[in-house]
Amino acid sequence: xxxxxxxxxxxxxxxxxxxxxxxxxxxxxxxxxxxxxxxxxxxxxxxxxxxxxxxxxxxxxxxxxxxxxxxxxxxxxxxxxxxxxxxxxxxxxxxxxxxxxxxxxxxxxxxxxxxxxxxxxxxxxxxxxxxxxxxxxxxxxxxxxxxxxxxxxxxxxxxxxxxxxxxxxxxxxxxxxxxxxxxxxxxxxxxxxxxxxxxxxxxxxxxxxxxxxxxxxxxxxxxxxxxxxxxxxxxxxxxxxxxxxxxxxxxxxxxxxxxxxxxxxxxxxxxxxxxxxxxxxxxxxxxxxxxxxxxxxxxxxxxxxxxxxxxxxxxxxxxxxxxxxxxxxxxxxxxxxxxxxxxxxxxxxxxxxx
Ligand code: IPM
Ligand code: MN
Numbered sequence: 001x002x003x004x005x006x007x008x009x010x011x012x013x014x015x016x017x018x019x020x021x022x023x024x025x026x027x028x029x030x031x032x033x034x035x036x037x038x039x040x041x042x043x044x045x046x047x048x049x050x051x052x053x054x055x056x057x058x059x060x061x062x063x064x065x066x067x068x069x070x071x072x073x074x075x076x077x078x079x080x081x082x083x084x085x086x087x088x089x090x091x092x093x094x095x096x097x098x099x100x101x102x103x104x105x106x107x108x109x110x111x112x113x114x115x116x117x118x119x120x121x122x123x124x125x126x127x128x129x130x131x132x133x134x135x136x137x138x139x140x141x142x143x144x145x146x147x148x149x150x151x152x153x154x155x156x157x158x159x160x161x162x163x164x165x166x167x168x169x170x171x172x173x174x175x176x177x178x179x180x181x182x183x184x185x186x187x188x189x190x191x192x193x194x195x196x197x198x199x200x201x202x203x204x205x206x207x208x209x210x211x212x213x214x215x216x217x218x219x220x221x222x223x224x225x226x227x228x229x230x231x232x233x234x235x236x237x238x239x240x241x242x243x244x245x246x247x248x249x250x251x252x253x254x255x256x257x258x259x260x261x262x263x264x265x266x267x268x269x270x271x272x273x274x275x276x277x278x279x280x281x282x283x284x285x286x287x288x289x290x291x292x293x294x295x296x297x298x299x300x301x302x303x304x305x306x307x308x309x310x311x312x313x314x315x316x317x318x319x320x321x322x323x324x325x326x327x328x329x330x331x332x333x334x335x336x337x338x339x340x341x342x343x344x345x346x347x348x349x350x351x352x353x354x
Pocket of ligand 2: 243244247
């Protein structure tokens with residue numbers, strides 16, 4: 001098949017990790033006889049420096065035209081002054097909103113070969129396979145904001161439609177897995193959570209009687225994720241809870257550097273694929289960042305946007321092979337073992353694909 005893939009390297013380590021994902025996708029295309037065309041555009045701090053805007057119109061236009069979007073990361077201290085008028089993160093949030101990407105899929109599957117990279121006991125990690133579905137275009141991220149000399153306000157708002165569509169998408173995913181859905185909220189305090197809970201209680205028994213569901217308060221979920229991670233199958237939750245819980249869950253896998261994500265819109269259309277980690281300005285430009293999360297995001301791109309399941313599996317298997325072969329970047333290398341560079345990790349994936 002022919003596909004146009006928009007590449008938004010962004011800031012910090014973004015360009016280094018996306019370069020490896022593009023190499024991996026190019027190799028997949030040649031192995032399987034596809035033609036992937038890559039077009040690059042600016043987003044985040046890089047876009048602010050070049051154009052004054054975090055999400056230039058040309059970037060949005062490319063993303064709308066493309067079959068899928070591959071993104072690195074945005075942000076950095078040089079754009080983060082408290083009084084900054086435009087921030088890199090606005091580019092990413094604006095893009096998610098403009099493309100209607102309301103569901104963010106973040107799979108957490110610790111790799112058996114690097115259980116030691118996790119600060120959690122290995123015995124708790126065997127068999128962990130969690131899919132977190134984070135609502136991505138609502139809640140406190142997108143409510144009205146204002147600030148005066150004496151106060152600041154962030155409004156958390158959810159509509160029925162916004163909740164229904166992400167809950168349905170999560171229930172569909174659960175159906176293809178172990179048929180268990182945990183809905184995470186803070187219904188003992190927040191009105192948006194009480195609405196969320198009532199919608200889960202209507203949709204699950206009515207439309208998905210074959211999927212078992214439970215409610216869990218977010219503070220309790222934060223604890224149970226560490227105490228008994230194996231018990232979770234699909235987790236569905238609102239925007240900010242999902243942001244926080246997935247950074248926590250990344251420690252089950254050992255590092256933020258291993259967790260990919262897919263952001264999907266209605267009917268699984270469009271799609272933006274990015275690692276859940278940030279731009280890591282402290283290690284940018286050194287060639288030591290872990291590219292596996294971005295390469296695994298490229299595998300999700302193959303699966304969800306291009307519907308190339310065999311190709312997605314081949315790329316995931318190649319990353320797994322590289323990890324088993326001990327090609328471990330600094331964030332997951334065992335103490336005393338020389339870590340591989342970003343490029344060498346990418347090379348290991350290409351070699352495994354052959
Ligand atoms: C993420 C990031 C973003 C978020 C930031 C960079 C705006 O932390 O994708 O998890 O909070 O959504
Ligand atoms: Mn985050």
